[in-house]
Amino acid sequence: MHMTPLRIIGLRTIGIGLVGVALILAGCDNSEASGDDTTPTVTATGNAAPESTMGPTSDSRPPAAIASIDGEPHDLALGTYCWGGICADAIGIITPPEPVAVSAGASLDLAGDITGIELTESSWVIYPVTGEPIGTGENWVAFRPEADTIEVPAGDGAAIPSDLEAGEYLLTLTARQEGQDAFYGLRIVVD
Secondary structure (H helix, E strand, O other): OOOOHHHHHHHHHHHHHHHHHHHHHHHOOOOOOOOOOOOOEEEEEOOOOOOOOOOOOOOOOOOOOEEEEOOEEEEOEEEEEEEOOEEEEEOOEEEOOOOEEEOOOOEEEEEOHHHHOOOOEEEEEEEEOOOOOOEEOOOOEEEOOOOOOEEEOOOOOOEOOOOOOOEEEEEEEEEEEOOEEEEEEEEEEEO
16 A cells, blocks of 8 residues: 555654653553552642641641640641642542541630741631542541531631531631642541
């Protein structure tokens, strides 16, 4: 069969296109498929790499945050963030693997390394857990909230709402500093 120059150019273009697609797909990260028990990162910009959901901070990683509930400290898991020029999107609200038992009306304060920086905003929100986790690892569980939020007034005197019904919830913290933000989570069981 004789190939015309136009047909050869068309086949080369298709071949180059397929090689390009293969290279792009080879570069995609799927930490869940690889059994990686680090932060479940869906997309990242810059040079962000999956890291443990809790632990030390660096200039490009938000500081550790702790929820002090009735004076008892509970580590919050880091989820989606843009900090120090690095952005990472988590697959949902990330929490430590085990829930924490709390009482309705319990006091709620922010503690940990995050209190050492000046935040322009911090806010607490509670979501009812309405389904199964969408992802899990050794040090984290991810949920996608499907119900209405319950706002928790921030600042001095913040508390788990006293009228919150018994059940399982996601307690989330949004922390903002000029040009940066981070989202943290903790699963709580209200008795």
